[in-house]
Amino acid sequence: MDLQLTGRRAFVSGSTQGIGHAIARGLLDEGAEVVVNGRDAGRVDAAVALLRDAVPGAVVSGIAADLADAAQVERLLDELGEVDVLVVNAGVFDVAPFDRLTDADWQRHLDLNLLSAVRLTRRLLGPMLGRGWGRVVLISSESGVDVPADMTHYGVTKAALLALGNGLAKTTRGTGVTVNTVLGGPTWSDGVATTVEQIAGAQGVVPADLKASLATARTTSLLQRFIEPEEIARLAVYLASPVSSATNGAAVRADGGVLTTLL
Numbered sequence: 618m619d620l621q622l623t624g625r626r627a628f629v630s631g632s633t634q635g636i637g638h639a640i641a642r643g644l645l646d647e648g649a650e651v652v653v654n655g656r657d658a659g660r661v662d663a664a665v666a667l668l669r670d671a672v673p674g675a676v677v678s679g680i681a682a683d684l685a686d687a688a689q690v691e692r693l694l695d696e697l698g699e700v701d702v703l704v705v706n707a708g709v710f711d712v713a714p715f716d717r718l719t720d721a722d723w724q725r726h727l728d729l730n731l732l733s734a735v736r737l738t739r740r741l742l743g744p745m746l747g748r749g750w751g752r753v754v755l756i757s758s759e760s761g762v763d764v765p766a767d768m769t770h771y772g773v774t775k776a777a778l779l780a781l782g783n784g785l786a787k788t789t790r791g792t793g794v795t796v797n798t799v800l801g802g803p804t805w806s807d808g809v810a811t812t813v814e815q816i817a818g819a820q821g822v823v824p825a826d827l828k829a830s831l832a833t834a835r836t837t838s839l840l841q842r843f844i845e846p847e848e849i850a851r852l853a854v855y856l857a858s859p860v861s862s863a864t865n866g867a868a869v870r871a872d873g874g875v876l877t878t879l880l
Contacts, residue, residue, distance in 0.1 A: 635806035753795070783866060
């Protein structure tokens with residue numbers, strides 16, 4: 618299927634690795650121009666080089682900025698200019714008991730997982746509405762619906778991202794702009810892989826064994842394995858395309874069947 622993205626300009630936050638990188642690659646494969654982002658300039662440059670090698674002739678560039686920092690977000694937006702497609706993927710997570718979470722832990726998650734999306738859409742959505750076409754795709758998580766006890770701060774910010782997408786979609790009524798949210802399930806991203814390796818080391822177990830046990834720990838999972846970043850990316854790229862025109866204000870699941878509630 619031709620997703621009709623040739624000539625469109627897209628920005629993907631948090632795209633030097635994992636899901637964001639896979640989304641950037643998917644958009645480039647469909648002919649879009651893509652701007653990638655990460656906190657570290659070296660990693661941004663490396664991601665751009667990888668994408669150019671993977672998609673010959675692709676128009677891809679990068680901007681380094683820590684999106685948890687309001688001033689850096691403003692600098693990025695000034696450099697970025699207008700885009701047709703905004704994919705908000707940058708986020709942070711960690712595992713900790715609720716009673717050990719400090720105000721700083723909460724603020725870190727709020728700044729990156731929620732406020733970066735607020736700041737980006739506040740500047741980029743208006744011009745889309747003015748032009749009469751655009752796509753905003755927010756990458757949330759099934760944890761925003763079924764909040765883990767040991768990741769409450771993460772789940773709360775992902776639930777807030779769902780609410781943000783719901784509200785923003787209402788501002789697009791009667792236009793060619795859409796705002797949708799992707800509910801990803803347990804995904805074998807670089808961050809998850811690093812966390813699993815750290816936990817395995819602390820417990821003295823083989824990382825591959827821990828990965829296998831975690832993949833089946835959620836008894837509601839129909840997939841019974843971790844989702845690959847490319848599987849989330851395919852849905853995000855579709856939602857970023859003109860062919861998804863009838864999908865707006867939706868929370869679309871790519872959760873491997875983990876969620877048992879209807880949205």
